[in-house]
Amino acid sequence: MLDPLAPDRVALAEIALRIDADGTIAERAEAGSAAYAALSADAHALHLDPADLLLPGLTDLHIHAPQWPQRGAALDRPLAQWLAAHTFPLEQRYADLAYAESVYGELVPALLAQGTTTALYFATLHEPASLALARTCLAHGQRGFVGLVAMDHPELCPPQYRHPDAAAAIAATRRFIDAVRALPGNAAGLVQPVITPRFIPACTDALLAGLARLAAETGVRVQTHASESDWEHAHVLARCGCTDTEALDRFGLLRRHAVLAHGNFLDVQDLARIAAREAAVAHCPISNAFFADSVLPVRALLDRGVNCGLGTDIAGGFSPSIFENARAAVLSARMLASGTDPGRAPAARGAGAAMRLAFTEALWLATRGGAQALGLSTGQLAPGTPFDAIELSGRGPVLRLDGPAEAVAQRIVCHASAAEIGRVWVAGTCVKA
Amino acid sequence: MLDPLAPDRVALAEIALRIDADGTIAERAEAGSAAYAALSADAHALHLDPADLLLPGLTDLHIHAPQWPQRGAALDRPLAQWLAAHTFPLEQRYADLAYAESVYGELVPALLAQGTTTALYFATLHEPASLALARTCLAHGQRGFVGLVAMDHPELCPPQYRHPDAAAAIAATRRFIDAVRALPGNAAGLVQPVITPRFIPACTDALLAGLARLAAETGVRVQTHASESDWEHAHVLARCGCTDTEALDRFGLLRRHAVLAHGNFLDVQDLARIAAREAAVAHCPISNAFFADSVLPVRALLDRGVNCGLGTDIAGGFSPSIFENARAAVLSARMLASGTDPGRAPAARGAGAAMRLAFTEALWLATRGGAQALGLSTGQLAPGTPFDAIELSGRGPVLRLDGPAEAVAQRIVCHASAAEIGRVWVAGTCVKA
Incomplete structure (x- = not known):
């Protein structure tokens, strides 16, 4: 297997694992040890082809x-047109639960086939559809963090696609949290609700403050967009008199x-503030x-100890592959x-x-x-952590x-791409054969 | 099928094709015509799944x-180290014909599986190995343009990997041209030799002039690198007193x-000169x-009528997929x-x-x-042109x-990636099932 030990350090190890009934790695033995020999000889052991490799899930x-x-x-459209003519009208369709179930029923297995064992989702404003996404994650065994989108700003949201006011959005989020937590089959918490103000421009102050109170009360995670573009950055500076992170804080x-x-x-x-709060940034390079x-100067984030991972940002990014986003x-x-720009001198060209x-x-x-x-212990194959992993083939x-x-x-x-991914496991369960 | 009609114009067409015994498209009939009905009903006709699409080969x-x-x-090494410690030592290994045959026997089918029906190759300085590449293209049915690399500059080539002098490199190139043209099974010219000075810095004036004479005499195509980096651009300016294209001209x-x-x-x-000579640029965005x-400001090339295509530049680029290079x-x-650079104001940031x-x-x-x-008529599916095409699946x-x-x-x-590619044809022959 390949061990991502630290941002700048990887190791290869030949290991055998014992997985508990609840999907936790109970034991990890290195090749050459007696424990390795014992685990490898187990009649129920799964073996990998020597040309293949186990990697923590994406x-x-x-x-x-x-x-x-x-x-x-x-993707060739300007952002305003992309949102108004394509994205918001598409999201509105999720008022139709059957449509939502059909799309999410395609999406979740497609992501598992890409090796995405954990996904942090923005859903839509629709509670039944967003709950269907949570159910779909559970049904296919994906570790899913699902956010009912909250957006109520009367000037910056389309009139036909926003919550009527802050109170309605907060109440809907509270119902959604309860509903996800109560989903049948979710006792172990494989699927979690996430408090999801779309981004500052789309939310009133009352909504942002109310969702923060709800997060403090429930302990539920938060996600939003921040400091994405020149327009958004300037908009928040003008409205709040400070940057996104200071306003969110x-x-x-x-x-x-x-x-x-x-x-x-x-x-x-901003980076110091994020690091101090132990918040994180989702880097979406294609989008x-x-x-x-x-x-995004992602190296600067790593240097400053800011937690960071990769996002596909479907459909602002075109690729559902975290490998392709890593590239x-x-x-x-x-x-x-x-x-x-080759028209500039080298010193004036780059950072x-x-x-x-x-x-x-x-x-x-x-x-x-x-x-x-x-805040998960996955992304590594260590004793005491859930077995979320993918099998990569070196035979192509x-x-x-x-x-x-x-x-x-x-x-x-x-x-690496979906073509090289064999089996995929989440919490010890093989979710893609 | 999808027709790339012009850089800014594509069309979809439902067509039937009749392919001659020599692999040329003899007839193209649009759906609804009597000819279409007749071709479709032919007992030997190949049919595509309605969810799939025919695309000209890459x-x-x-x-x-x-x-x-x-x-x-x-790829994380500086260029000088990448060349001296990795690339040149690897290329030297092709003195071993068996090694060359083994690698090329993997490479050519791997490229066909990526939909690459035509490839313009740099090989190495070794005549037997480079001829093996030409034979491998023929054996697998790929339209191959193969260049024996010529490089003789005593200061800018490694002593153990260069031609002893211009005359030797020119004589080797002449022998290689004759040998490729005389290859058994190459009567139709599926595989062509290419005159290949590595780039101006690696070649003496005598070599560049001699290869130009050889090109004029034989009519064989030329390939080289040009104006790639700050270093190379400045080097040619200093040595030749002009840019790469003017020097090459x-x-x-x-x-x-x-x-x-x-x-x-x-x-x-430079662009005007390339357009006037009907030469071309290979854009290698990953490399x-x-x-x-x-x-590369590739749009400026299109605007000025410069012929242009895409190159993977394996291994300066990591991906053998022309689709991934198009992305x-x-x-x-x-x-x-x-x-x-987000640290610069928008107007000072981009071109x-x-x-x-x-x-x-x-x-x-x-x-x-x-x-x-x-100068090929492929890259489209028009009557009178060779049938070089790929079948793309829309069922994934x-x-x-x-x-x-x-x-x-x-x-x-x-x-699109190799995973979506079904059958591949070159000159009417199915080269990947």
């Missing part, structure tokens, strides 16, 4: 589940394991190329470092080589980084899995 | 065949269908993120347009929205653009192929 730290039918579409939303999507325009004080006017994170960090992201770091973001952002024509750990990590980031 | 306009074992490796190498890899630092006069310090072309053009590349344009580069660069969980032509083109660029 976390998608930001995905809009209802936008799945829009993947790979309309004042409202009480910048809590432990709160996940801020994008964060391209976070400054050093950022279309809608964020810039590249894009490396590539876009290179383009941040070197700059892009400098220190902004590069190593392949090992990208793989860490995809696995342990994303899990840690959510492109991806090779031999050699030193760093080389293997680099090749996984460069070449 | 052209990889720049790939280093010997670097295949190095795919996805050492003076030597006589900027010929019709000559392919220049990269070209990131071409200026408007450029590692070794070119910038993004990267769109993404990197967005990052050129918007810029990347402007006019630098964006449309999805339709990226698909055109991948198909017709690359073929046209080489991610790629959808329904809807208007532009939407389908966008989704193909966003989502």
Whole structure:
């Protein structure tokens, strides 16, 4: 297996695992030990092909589940048109529960086939549809964090797609939390509700403050978008007189394991604030190329101890693959470092080589980084943690899995896709054969 | 099928084709016509699943065949180290014909599985190994353009990996041209030799001039690298007193269908010169993120009528997929347009929205653009042209192929990979089942 030990450190290990009935790794034995021999000889043991490799499961730290039918579409449109003509009308369709069940029934297995064992979802404003997403995660065995979207700002939300007021959105969120927690089969908490103000511009102060109170009361995680684009960053500065993170912090939303999507325009004080609160950033490099006017300096986040993982941001990003987003994170960090415009002198072109992201770091973001952002112990294969893992095949024509750990990590980031994924396990259950 | 009609224009058509014994499209009939009905009813007709789509084959306009074992490796190294410690030592191994046959025997079918029906290869300095690549293309039925690399500069080539002098390199190239043309089974010219000075820095003036004479004498195509990085661009300016294209033109190498890899630092006069000579540029967006310090303004090339296609640049680029390079072309053009550094004001950040590349344009580069660069009539499915095509499946969980032509083109660029490729044909022969 490949162990993402730290952002800049990976190791290869030949191991045998014993998984408890509840899906927890009870024992991990290294090759050569007596325990390894005993576990390997067990009649019920599953064995991997020697050319294959076990990898901790991937976390998608930001995905809009209802936008799945829009993947790979309309990305050439300006943001305002993308939202008004495509995205909001699509999200409104989830008033139809049958439509929601049909889309989510496609989406969740499709993500598991991409190796995404944990997903942090934005759903829609619709309680039945959003609860259907939670049920679908449970049914397919995915570790799902599901947010009923809250948005009530009369000027910045479409009239036909917003909560009537803050109280209604808060009450709906409270009902949703209770309903997810009470779902049959969810006693172990595989699926969790998430308090989800869409982003500051779409929410009134009353809604933001009310959701913060609800988070403090219930202990439920928070997610939102923050400091994504020039427009959004400037809008919050003008409205709140401070940056997104300071505003979220004042409202009480910048809590432990709160996940801020994008964060391209976070400054050093924002980063310090996020680190101090043990909140996190979901880096969505493909989406950022279309809608964020810039590249997140993800290396600066790692250097400052900010929790960080990767998000597909379906459908602002086109790819449901966290591996493909890891590749894009490396590539876009290179383009941040070197700059892009050959018409400028090198020194005036880029932000400098220190902004590069190593392949090992990208793989860490995809696995342990994303899990840690959510406060999970997954993203590693350690005793006492749930067995969330994927089997990667080195037998195809492109991806090779031999050699030193760093080389293997680099090749996984460069070449892995759904085609190389064999079995996938969540909490010890094989969820994709 | 999807027709790439022009860089900014695609069409969907329901067609039936009749293929001649020599692999040429003899007849193309549109649905609804009597000819369509007759062709469809033919007992020997192959039918596509209605959810699938026929696409012209892809052209990889720049790939280093010997670097295949190095795919996805050492990309975090500086260029000088990447060349000296990894790439040149690897290329030297092709003195061993058995090693070459083993690698090329993996590479060519792997590329066909990616939908690459035509590839323009850099091989190595070794004549037996390079001829083995040509034979391997023939054996697997790939349309291959194979260059024996010529490099003789005593200061800029490693002493153990260069031709002893210009005369030796020219004589080797001449022998290679004759040998490829004389290959058994190559009467139809499926595989062609290419005159391949590595790049100006690696070649003496005598070699460049001699290869130009050989090209004029034999009519064989030329390929080289040009204006790739700050270092290379400045080196040629200092040595030749002019840019790469002007120097190549003076030597006589900027010929019709000559392919220049990269070209990131071409200026408007360079572009005019390339267009006037009907030469072409191979855009390698993934590789450029590692070794070119910038993004090729590919839209400026299209606007100025410069022939252009896509290259994987294995192993400077990690992906053997022209589809993945098409995605990267769109993404990197967005990052050129918007810029990347959030620390700069928007106007000082990017080169402007006019630098964006449309999805339709990226698909055109991948198909017709690359073929046209080489002077081929492939990259379209028109009567009188060889039937080089791939079958794309819309039945998987991610790629959808329904809807208007532009939407389908966008989704193909966003989502297509080897996993969605069914059968592949070159010159009417099914080369991948």
